[in-house]
Amino acid sequence: MSARSELASPAVANRSRHSVGSLLVDNIGELVTNVAGTGEGGPLGIRRRAAVLVEQGEVIWVGPSGDAPAADRRIDADGAAVLPGFVDSHAHLVFAGDRATEFAARMAGQPYTGGGIRTTVGATRAASDGELRTTVRRLRAEALRQGTTTIEIKSGYGLTVADEARSLRIAAEVSEETTFLGAHVVPAEYADRPDEYVGLVCGPMLAAAAPYARWIDVFCERGAFDADHARAILACGQAMGLGVRMHANQLGPGPGVQLGVELGAASVDHCTHLTDADIDALASTAVDAQAGPETTTVATLLPGAEFSTRSPYPDARRLLDAGVTVALATDCNPGSSYTSSMPFCIALAVREMRMTPAEAVWAATAGGARALRRTDVGVLRPGARADLIILDAPSHLHLAYRPGVPLIRQVLHNGVPR
């Protein structure tokens, strides 16, 4: 092992010179590690002329290109930029049908109200398991081609005990980050009995969903669930061992963000309409961010939703300047944001929300990992999962600088080239 290979796991020192199954990504022009303080410093931890060695799905060495240990196979990055795979911490992939007509009507002037969710609920309930599975896998593959190596998937278009459980069972086949969103909207058959629906969500629906879910989420918004209902549902989920995340403050100001902070949510998502008190509450959780991600409530911004509903974007600068930890995610869903593209969200964040390219790339990788309370993804260092993107570009800047261009040359997921 070279004395200069300062980022190496003990496994490297002990292994034979030539280990079976190892893969070296070599000749990297710009490596985004997200390890603060390494390389050129800054949150992206950029290193020049670097290499990454992976084995058995894990990064085991990061160092200068010329000092790389031998490996069974080698990928020549040819001077390109390499970054951690994107972590999309907010997506709704289990559904049937689409809402292209609703989109067209909105672009012709109709406002977005969230009411179209019920259209998708009807189509989803009518679909077979096979149809739902095909859609989930198609969208998961689509996201992976665009560099997303970790994706959170929510239920929320079934809204019956059986349909929520099967949605999560199917989601769990393709992701370990699954979220029970029985409280997406009150379904039509409970329109006059929201208290009864909340009882169903907290009782039999949660019991059926929990074995397939890591998280619980509530759409806390006027027209969906108020603070009392949200608090009751999230507390039931916590009692079942699920982590808390929320849809909050998307369509207007409301209690969601501060409720999320109070309950120790990993993330409050959308954050489009925030008061100073909301921002103070979020910033107060970020104070200990360096100590670990377990107490931070991340503000996850979903600019695809504002794009697709032609709505004002969240004020990312205000959040970042206050010290809030910010993530970017797609909100991929058939109604309000039918994109699975993290590069598109990065470009929107830079152009429309005044994030710097570095802030946006961090938010789409390390920020997403924080929002899922993961330390093994969104970062490239020994011990991390071997999720890498090789760009068709010399720098991460090109993700925002060249919007709409397919810049993902190759993806490694769990160390396997895709």
Ligand SMILES: [Zn+2]
């Ligand atoms: Zn959502």
